[in-house]
Amino acid sequence: MRPELFAGFPSYLTMVMVGFLVATLLAKRAAVRAGLPGERIVDLAVLMLVLGVLGARILSVTTDGKLADFVHLCSDPAAVEAPDAKVRFCQEDAQCGFDYLCDPSARGQVAAGERTTMCHPPRDCLAALKFWQGGLTFYGALLFAIPGALWYCRRKRLDFLAVGDLVAPYLLVGQAIGRVGCFLEGCCYGAPTAGPLGVRFPGHALARHPTQLYEAAADLALAGLLLFVIGRRTRGRGETLGWMLALYGGARALIELWRDDPRGGLGPLSTSQLLAIPAIALGVWLIARARRGTGNQGATPLRSSE
Numbered sequence: 001m002r003p004e005l006f007a008g009f010p011s012y013l014t015m016v017m018v019g020f021l022v023a024t025l026l027a028k029r030a031a032v033r034a035g036l037p038g039e040r041i042v043d044l045a046v047l048m049l050v051l052g053v054l055g056a057r058i059l060s061v062t063t064d065g066k067l068a069d070f071v072h073l074c075s076d077p078a079a080v081e082a083p084d085a086k087v088r089f090c091q092e093d094a095q096c097g098f099d100y101l102c103d104p105s106a107r108g109q110v111a112a113g114e115r116t117t118m119c120h121p122p123r124d125c126l127a128a129l130k131f132w133q134g135g136l137t138f139y140g141a142l143l144f145a146i147p148g149a150l151w152y153c154r155r156k157r158l159d160f161l162a163v164g165d166l167v168a169p170y171l172l173v174g175q176a177i178g179r180v181g182c183f184l185e186g187c188c189y190g191a192p193t194a195g196p197l198g199v200r201f202p203g204h205a206l207a208r209h210p211t212q213l214y215e216a217a218a219d220l221a222l223a224g225l226l227l228f229v230i231g232r233r234t235r236g237r238g239e240t241l242g243w244m245l246a247l248y249g250g251a252r253a254l255i256e257l258w259r260d261d262p263r264g265g266l267g268p269l270s271t272s273q274l275l276a277i278p279a280i281a282l283g284v285w286l287i288a289r290a291r292r293g294t295g296n297q298g299a300t301p302l303r304s305s306e
Contacts, residue, residue, distance in 0.1 A: 001186040001202055013132035015181025020049055023174030027167045034166060036158075041167070044152050048145040055144025056136035061128050063264040063271040064135065074125035078103045084186070084203030085119035095119075134187040138175055138252075139275040161238035161286075168244035169226040176219035183212035190214075191260035209258045218251040235291050242286025249279035 005011045024045040028038040061067060072079040078101075086097035088110055093102050096119035109115040124130075153160040182188040189201045190209025198207030222244070230243050253276040264271045 002184045003186070005184070010132050011184035012134045012181040012187075015184065016136070016178045019174035019177030019181075020045070022177060023167075023170040026173060027170040030166055030170070036163075036166070040156055040158065041163075044149060044163070044167075047148050047152055048141075051148040052141030052145040053131060053136065055142075056138065056140040057129075057131045059137045059140025059143065059271070060131075060135040064137070065262045065264040066135075070128040073121060073123065073127045077101070077123045078106070078120050080120050081116055082119040082121055083116055085117045087119070088117045090118045134182065134185045136178075137272070139272060139279070142279075159237065161241060164238065164241035165231070165234070166240075168241045169223040169231070172219040172223040172226070172244065172248065176216040176223070179212045179216040179219065183210060183216075187261060188212050188259065189261050190258040208260065211255055211258050214255050214258065215252065218255065219248070222247050222251065236293055237290060238286040239290035242283040242290065244283070245279045246283030246287065249276035249283065252276055 002011055005014050024042060027045065028041045031041040032038045061070060069080045082096065082098075082100045084098070085100050087095050089107065090096055090102035091104070093100065096102055096117075099122055100119040101122055103118050103120055106115055106118040106120075110118050127133075149163070150160055152158075153163055179188075186201050186203075188211060189199075189204070190211035192198075192204075192206040193209050194207070195209075197210060199210045200207050225247070226240055226244060231240050234240055253273045256270045256273050259270065266274055
């Protein structure tokens with residue numbers, strides 16, 4: 001893994017920003033071809049980035065099963081384990097690696113199998129805010145960015161569904177690039193595997209499914225499908241956006257079956273699988289609505305449908 005691409009450039013944040021820039025530039029070019037002022041798409045993208053990062057971080061912190069760790073990082077850092085520490089037993093901080101600290105009182109717990117290592121991260125009361133270290137969820141971004149996009153489109157008298165159709169494939173392109181950042185950071189890994197695609201992640205003895213790359217490949221495949229197949233056969237506004245929600249929801253729910261990193265959920269379903277249900281349902285509704293021709297008369301990306 002490579003947590004830093006270059007000195008001072010965290011891999012995760014760098015790839016997220018590269019994904020944002022690539023998606024924005026592609027969407028701007030498509031907007032100009034469709035007769036929509038490109039600067040409006042750029043403005044919309046910046047708004048969605050800010051709201052998306054906020055929503056993605058909030059959902060990650062509150063639902064990925066690490067909320068207690070963020071609390072303990074401020075109140076009792078020794079209660080938080082460091083699974084990627086270099087050693088299980090230590091006598092001094094330098095043995096742990098990174099900026100981890102050694103807790104001599106944890107020796108008995110490690111020996112008894114109650115902890116994996118005597119090492120723990122340092123106190124950090126702002127850890128929950130440090131999204132650049134990893135911990136953003138695509139669904140959280142959508143939950144916050146879509147209302148912002150609706151507001152912006154109404155304010156600028158743009159047709160939200162038509163704009164959504166236009167940008168949907170490029171959202172997946174940006175997500176794919178961001179997932180490469182997850183891989184480089186070493187988060188969002190999969191279950192152990194003896195197969196040829198297995199990758200050894202820091203802090204894990206066994207090779208694991210690189211589920212980050214599985215999703216990146218799926219996102220690019222879906223983006224191509226939306227651009228070159230579905231997008232050329234749609235019958236009405238919102239259909240491409242609907243296909244994006246339905247197909248991404250299904251693909252993400254499937255890939256989650258191979259995920260094995262700590263994250264929240266309910267019963268046998270992870271948070272992302274639970275959120276895939278309304279995403280797929282909304283997507284199917286948008287597709288059916290477009291194919292019935294509901295609200296398609298006279299709508300263009302340049303003019304509100306109201």
